[in-house]
Amino acid sequence: MKKFLLSLATVLCAVSFASAEEVTITPNDQTGFTGDASAYTASTDGFTITYAKGGSTNDCVAPSADHIRIYKNAALTIAGEKGQTITQVVMTSTGKNYCGFNAVSTGSGSWSSTTYTWTGSATEIKFTAGSAQTRIKKIVITYTPDASAVVVDKPVIAPAEGAYGEAQEVTITAAADNKVYYTLDGSKPTDASTLYTAPFTLSESTTVKAIAVDPDDNASLVVTTIIAIAEGANGDGTEAAPYNAIAANAAALAGITGSVYVEGIVVSIKTIDTETYGNAEYYISADGTETDQFYIYRGYGLNGDKFTSADDLKPGMKVVVNGNLTLYSGAPQFGSGSKIVSLSTSGIAGVEIDENAPVEYFNLQGVRVNNPVNGLYIMRQGDKVVKVVK
Numbered sequence: 001m002k003k004f005l006l007s008l009a010t011v012l013c014a015v016s017f018a019s020a021e022e023v024t025i026t027p028n029d030q031t032g033f034t035g036d037a038s039a040y041t042a043s044t045d046g047f048t049i050t051y052a053k054g055g056s057t058n059d060c061v062a063p064s065a066d067h068i069r070i071y072k073n074a075a076l077t078i079a080g081e082k083g084q085t086i087t088q089v090v091m092t093s094t095g096k097n098y099c100g101f102n103a104v105s106t107g108s109g110s111w112s113s114t115t116y117t118w119t120g121s122a123t124e125i126k127f128t129a130g131s132a133q134t135r136i137k138k139i140v141i142t143y144t145p146d147a148s149a150v151v152v153d154k155p156v157i158a159p160a161e162g163a164y165g166e167a168q169e170v171t172i173t174a175a176a177d178n179k180v181y182y183t184l185d186g187s188k189p190t191d192a193s194t195l196y197t198a199p200f201t202l203s204e205s206t207t208v209k210a211i212a213v214d215p216d217d218n219a220s221l222v223v224t225t226i227i228a229i230a231e232g233a234n235g236d237g238t239e240a241a242p243y244n245a246i247a248a249n250a251a252a253l254a255g256i257t258g259s260v261y262v263e264g265i266v267v268s269i270k271t272i273d274t275e276t277y278g279n280a281e282y283y284i285s286a287d288g289t290e291t292d293q294f295y296i297y298r299g300y301g302l303n304g305d306k307f308t309s310a311d312d313l314k315p316g317m318k319v320v321v322n323g324n325l326t327l328y329s330g331a332p333q334f335g336s337g338s339k340i341v342s343l344s345t346s347g348i349a350g351v352e353i354d355e356n357a358p359v360e361y362f363n364l365q366g367v368r369v370n371n372p373v374n375g376l377y378i379m380r381q382g383d384k385v386v387k388v389v390k
Contacts, residue, residue, distance in 0.1 A: 024140050031063065044224065046080065056074035057073075071129065072130065074128070077124065082145070086121070088117070093116070093136055094114075096114055100133050101116055104127050104128070150216075163251040168201065179191075184202075189209050226255050262284070262334070263342075266313065267290055272310055274312075296334045323335065323339070
């Protein structure tokens with residue numbers, strides 16, 4: 001009997017776990033916030049996000065390009081629009097100076113560096129900032145849908161979110177007999193919004209939001225897709241097809257955030273710290289020129305290692321970098337902590353290597369090294385592309 005109960009409990013836990021869902025919200029000026037000095041509210045992805053003046057002496061300010069700001073003693077409230085039970089909220093701030101939550105209406109939460117994690121069980125949670133303001137750029141919500149709520153499948157928007165080098169034809173599909181309504185201005189769609197009847201073309205960066213409505217007038221949650229358009233954009237931001245610098249800039253400006261891969265040629269190095277933090281600030285572009293540069297702020301070297309020499313990174317090197325795409329003061333960039341996942345020296349002047357060499361190593365000055373030890377070296381084997389190895 002005990003074994004049976006244990007098995008039943010295990011099954012119930014598994015069902016409960018399987019029913020949990022997760023949504024990521026990036027609160028900024030593209031999220032659809034409306035309000036004034038007393039409060040700003042947005043409904044997105046099935047949740048209502050509100051930040052209010054509360055007991056603060058500062059008025060609320062409109063969302064920035066990459067975050068919302070909750071002043072000292074002000075409040076942030078997260079609530080499910082369809083009775084969802086929220087079990088975890090993970091919020092990321094823009095920096096260690098902006099981690100001010102010290103009270104919550106239910107459950108418990110705490111900071112670890114720039115990440116605030118709340119756990120509990122609630123349909124609505126109110127967070128209050130303490131002695132410091134809080135600037136939030138990402139909210140990840142784990143929740144369980146209300147079993148009694150009518151669930152309407154969300155529509156599907158194509159193409160996928162990303163940056164494109166030319167105008168895109170957009171299609172929106174939904175289950176049979178369901179109608180689709182959409183907006184192109186960042187606002188929440190309702191059954192009073194534009195009815196989708198045929199594909200349409202976007203020639204500039206646009207946030208597409210859509211809902212499906214069934215014959216009984218039950219609406220789905222909102223689905224949001226950002227289509228960034230920029231001439232010369234290439235790649236989809238994955239490791240297999242990294243964005244080029246043009247696409248990364250366009251994506252960030254359109255409101256796309258999160259972990260992506262970007263490739264380019266190093267144009268210039270602003271700083272490289274080989275003593276304390278081991279990171280660097282530098283610019284890359286698609287062709288190695290100053291046109292359409294993308295900025296990497298305090299990123300690390302190959303495989304996430306610290307930079308130990310000024311020779312570890314030079315203009316002309318071709319890199320693929322993985323980091324968190326964001327806007328800072330309206331400028332696209334990788335925030336701190338990015339890492340180089342691939343690095344080659346094909347663009348460095350003065351490096352001449354025999355393409356027919358079997359396996360040879362060269363330092364970054366192009367001098368052959370017979371027994372490489374510590375440091376970065378150029379490896380050549382047959383017709384393989386020149387690359388840098390540790």
